[in-house]
Amino acid sequence: xxxxxxxxxxxxxxxxxxxxxxxxxxxxxxxxxxxxxxxxxxxxxxxxxxxxxxxxxxxxxxxxxxxxxxxxxxxxxxxxxxxxxxxxxxxxxxxxxxxxxxxxxxxxxxxxxxxxxxxxxxxxxxxxxxxxxxxxxxxxxxxxxxxxxxxxxxxxxxxxxxxxxxxxxxxxxxxxxxxxxxxxxxxxxxxxxxxxxxxxxxxxxxxxxxxxxxxxxxxxxxxxxxxxxxxxxxxxxxxxxxxxxxxxxxxxxxxxxxxxxxxxxxxxxxxxxxxxxxxxxxxxxxxxxxxxxxxxxxxxxxxxxxxxxxxxxxxxxxxxxxxxxxxxxxxxxxxxxxxxxxxxxxxxxxxxxxxxxxxxxxxxxxxxxxxxxxxxxxxxxxxxxxxxxxxxxxxxxxxxxxxxxxxxxxxxxxxxxxxxxxxxxxxxxxxxxxxxxxxxxxxxxxxxxxxxxxxxxxxxxxxxxxxxxxxxxxxxxxxxxxxxxxxxxxxxxxxxxxxxxxxxxxxxxxxxxxxxxxxxxxxxxxxxxxxxxxxxxxxxxxxxxxxxxxxxxxxxxxxxxxxxxxxxxxxxxxxxxxxxxxxxxxxxxxxxxxxxxxxxxxxxxxxxxxxxxxxxxxxxxxxxxxxxxxxxxxxxxxxxxxxxxxxxxxxxxxxxxxxxxxxxxxxxxxxxxxxxxxxxxxxxxxxxx
Numbered sequence: 001x002x003x004x005x006x007x008x009x010x011x012x013x014x015x016x017x018x019x020x021x022x023x024x025x026x027x028x029x030x031x032x033x034x035x036x037x038x039x040x041x042x043x044x045x046x047x048x049x050x051x052x053x054x055x056x057x058x059x060x061x062x063x064x065x066x067x068x069x070x071x072x073x074x075x076x077x078x079x080x081x082x083x084x085x086x087x088x089x090x091x092x093x094x095x096x097x098x099x100x101x102x103x104x105x106x107x108x109x110x111x112x113x114x115x116x117x118x119x120x121x122x123x124x125x126x127x128x129x130x131x132x133x134x135x136x137x138x139x140x141x142x143x144x145x146x147x148x149x150x151x152x153x154x155x156x157x158x159x160x161x162x163x164x165x166x167x168x169x170x171x172x173x174x175x176x177x178x179x180x181x182x183x184x185x186x187x188x189x190x191x192x193x194x195x196x197x198x199x200x201x202x203x204x205x206x207x208x209x210x211x212x213x214x215x216x217x218x219x220x221x222x223x224x225x226x227x228x229x230x231x232x233x234x235x236x237x238x239x240x241x242x243x244x245x246x247x248x249x250x251x252x253x254x255x256x257x258x259x260x261x262x263x264x265x266x267x268x269x270x271x272x273x274x275x276x277x278x279x280x281x282x283x284x285x286x287x288x289x290x291x292x293x294x295x296x297x298x299x300x301x302x303x304x305x306x307x308x309x310x311x312x313x314x315x316x317x318x319x320x321x322x323x324x325x326x327x328x329x330x331x332x333x334x335x336x337x338x339x340x341x342x343x344x345x346x347x348x349x350x351x352x353x354x355x356x357x358x359x360x361x362x363x364x365x366x367x368x369x370x371x372x373x374x375x376x377x378x379x380x381x382x383x384x385x386x387x388x389x390x391x392x393x394x395x396x397x398x399x400x401x402x403x404x405x406x407x408x409x410x411x412x413x414x415x416x417x418x419x420x421x422x423x424x425x426x427x428x429x430x431x432x433x434x435x436x437x438x439x440x441x442x443x444x445x446x447x448x449x450x451x452x453x454x455x456x457x458x459x460x461x462x463x464x465x466x467x468x469x470x471x472x473x474x475x476x477x478x479x480x481x482x483x484x485x486x487x488x489x490x491x492x493x494x495x496x497x498x499x500x501x502x503x504x505x506x507x508x509x510x511x512x513x514x515x516x517x518x519x520x521x522x523x524x525x526x527x528x529x530x531x532x533x534x535x536x537x538x539x540x541x542x543x544x545x546x547x548x549x550x551x552x553x554x555x556x557x558x559x560x561x562x563x564x565x566x567x568x569x570x571x572x573x574x575x576x577x578x579x580x581x582x583x584x585x586x587x588x589x590x591x592x593x594x595x596x597x598x599x600x601x602x603x604x605x606x607x608x609x610x611x612x613x614x615x616x617x618x619x620x621x622x623x624x625x626x627x628x629x630x631x632x633x634x635x636x637x638x639x640x641x642x643x644x645x646x647x648x649x650x651x652x653x654x655x656x657x658x659x660x661x662x663x664x665x666x667x668x669x670x671x672x673x674x675x676x677x678x679x680x681x682x683x684x685x686x687x688x689x
Contacts, residue, residue, distance in 0.1 A: 005024045007023060007026055007027045008029060009027050012029055013469050014087050015413045016050060016052040016084040016086070019052060019058075020065060023065045023066055024066070025071045025074050027081070029081070029083075034079050038116035041079070043116065044077075044113055044114060045079050045081055045118070046074060046081070046112075046113060047081045047083065047110075048083070048111055049092050051085050052084070053318075053319040053320065053321045055267065055323060056108065056109060056125075057109040060127070069139075070142075077143070085108065086319075086413075087471065088472070094167065094531055094532060097170060097535070098163050099123040101167075102124075107125045111123060111126075111127060113149075121159040122148070167532070167535075168533065170533075171533060171536045173577065173580070175518070175578070180571070180595065180598070184578070185221070185592060185595060186221075188585035188592055189218065189221045189230070189585075192217070192218075192585055192586060193230070193233065201236045201237030201241065201263075202237050202263070205261045206259060206260045207259050207260075208257060209542065210254070210274065210277070210281070212277040213277075213593060214586065215237060217589050218230040218233055219629065220593060220629045220630070223288065224596075224686055226686075231288055231289065235291065238282060238285045242297045243371050244266075245258070245264045245368035245370045246258045246263045249369045250404060251308075253300075254274055254278050255270055256268075256271055256322075265362070267322060268332060268410070269320060271319050272309060272319065273420045274542065275424075276424040276427040278301065279427035279431060280426065280427055282294045282298045282301070286434065287434060295435065302443075311450075314446030314450040315447065315454065315455075316421050316447065317413065317414045317415070318420060319412070320412050321410040321411040324407070324409060324410040330407075331404070331407050332404075333361075333364075334366060334369065334400070335365075336357050336358055339351060339357050342399060342400060342403055343399060343400070347392055350378065350382055350389060350392055351393060353373075354372070354393060355371055356371075375389055415465065416466065417463065417478075419475070419478045419543070419546075420543075421447055421481075421482070422484060425444045425447040425485035426444075426481075428444040429441065429444040432492050433620075433624040436621055441489075441493070444485075455470055457470070460508060461478050473524070476521050476522065476523050476524070476547070476550065477523075477543070477546040479508065479550070480509070480521075480546045483501075483502045483506050483553045484552065486498045486501045486505070487502045487553065487557070487560075491633050494611050502553065502557065503557060506566070509521060513525055515536065519572035519573065520536050520538070520547055521536065522534050523536065540588055540589050547577065547591070548588070548591035550573070551570045551591065552570075554569050558570065559602060574594070574595055581595070593629075596629075596630065597629075597630045602631050603630065603683070604632045604664065604665040605631055605634070605680075606635075606653060606663045607633075607660065608636055610637045619662070619677060628684050638654075638655065655673075656675055661675055662675070662679075664680065664684060
């Protein structure tokens with residue numbers, strides 16, 4: 001890419017925008033300057049949206065935005081705006097909905113054509129530089145759209161009117177008048193199970209995504225009903241994912257998704273949010289099954305995050321690119337001759353047999369590492385002891401990892417996003433609780449401190465941080481995910497400051513984002529920039545929706561504070577989206593997890609004793625190692641009364657003979673006090689008919 005051109009994106013901090021700072025396209029960042037120019041010159045706007053780790057965004061940039069002939073056409077006919085969808089998810093969501101209405105599909109790069117006042121009238125995703133695969137050439141699209149804008153204004157007006165009307169309809173929902181009931185959960189789970197891949201695990205066929213909320217829902221259902229099939233489906237999927245090429249067997253962490261049904265060939269970008277959500281799911285798999293393999297996967301993911309994705313200040317970076325040196329996956333794949341040269345004949349043969357490394361290759365004449373047999377099978381094949389081949393494989397992985405570290409690494413998007421950081425803080429906090437590694441808690445604490453200093457201002461959150469600059473009002477997802485993270489760290493430490501922080505942020509949500517007319521949370525705050533639509537999304541995609549996370553936060557806060565309004569607001573959210581989640585459980589899988597918590601009601605565990613005492617930490621560890629998906633946990637030291645008074649749940653509860661004492665309350669009734677895990681376990685085990 002030539003740097004003889006420099007456009008307005010050169011002063012931005014987003015790595016994605018900076019990738020386009022030397023395009024010959026006269027790019028504008030999203031803002032009033034671009035819209036003023038479009039109105040003054042009566043030009044349509046070309047809005048291009050993508051993100052830094054997006055492979056096809058790079059392809060379109062190279063083919064079209066770096067092409068001077070195409071850039072000249074763009075500059076002549078349009079005012080061109082470039083948006084990082086991760087910085088401005090509000091803009092992305094509105095115009096992605098419009099593109100899906102126009103074309104029936106969506107994705108990135110997204111290309112949308114707008115009137116000077118921001119109303120969409122035509123759009124699509126990737127356009128090639130010449131006609132290809134039944135996709136029209138980008139120059140032809142540019143000329144046709146510009147001509148339609150000039151010569152057919154009535155058609156443009158009709159299109160924008162229809163799209164705006166449908167966007168408005170998307171934001172409006174009628175709350176159900178039916179009772180919220182467990183059979184809807186059962187129907188949803190059974191419907192999702194019909195799409196389970198019995199051979200390879202996962203939901204559906206290619207391309208295959210982790211769908212973490214679906215399997216978390218399956219684990220909840222297995223726990224509540226004792227139905228072993230749902231546990232088996234989940235553990236089978238977790239094993240298949242971690243044994244496939246979607247998992248980085250040398251460096252830890254998961255790639256974005258698999259392009260095939262076998263989890264073999266990934267789309268090689270690594271997203272912070274995927275790995276955060278997968279840590280939680282693998283921890284749940286470990287709790288529910290006791291499988292040490294799942295624990296190892298968690299530890300490897302978190303080691304990768306600590307090594308590659310933590311900023312010096314304690315925040316978490318966003319993504320690692322799919323490409324290095326302009327080639328997708330180049331950093332991660334191997335040639336057989338290369339492996340044999342590095343490891344030698346004896347170890348190389350064993351390693352290549354285990355990880356399916358051949359001279360033919362399994363990806364563009366190279367090899368994506370993935371084990372094709374168990375270690376005991378490998379040991380029998382080479383007539384060695386299992387411990388021996390295990391040691392050899394581990395040493396070989398260390399050797400190849402060290403060699404791989406010398407390669408040109410994929411680009412890293414080092415902007416820090418509040419919502420994704422919230423997800424990863426929760427992952428580290430949960431890993432500390434379940435696995436007991438104090439380093440995980442310190443990482444979570446540092447993440448919280450970073451958000452509270454660099455991305456907080458006068459009690460409000462900001463969205464994005466990069467190069468010392470914090471930008472943009474935070475969105476619903478930011479408040480919801482960070483509030484959930486504070487609650488997770490609170491349950492790991494029982495330090496009231498974390499609970500107080502979650503309460504304060506949730507109160508901002510209720511004040512600035514709540515829809516007083518219909519209920520539910522808008523994606524943007526009441527004092528946010530005015531856009532053509534104010535959306536209220538609850539669709540759980542790759543990242544759980546803000547409404548589903550917020551509903552769970554409200555429920556947890558209700559049980560922690562006994563403030564009735566939190567429960568009322570959570571019920572309102574469930575009623576608002578109840579019909580939709582019943583019709584499309586796949587798109588509301590995380591909200592179904594929250595509904596499960598609401599309908600089955602949590603086991604409210606109260607411990608009376610010093611949280612730092614060895615017997616308390618031992619019991620807490622045992623509780624956390626157990627899979628109790630619907631629980632709240634409070635540890636109270638009678639010798640140190642809380643500053644804000646004794647919570648109602650503690651009233652009248654005393655210790656037995658000054659021992660560590662536990663109570664369990666559920667469904668408006670509390671147990672007698674107990675002093676051992678065996679007694680406590682019987683109280684938290686679900687009663688099944």
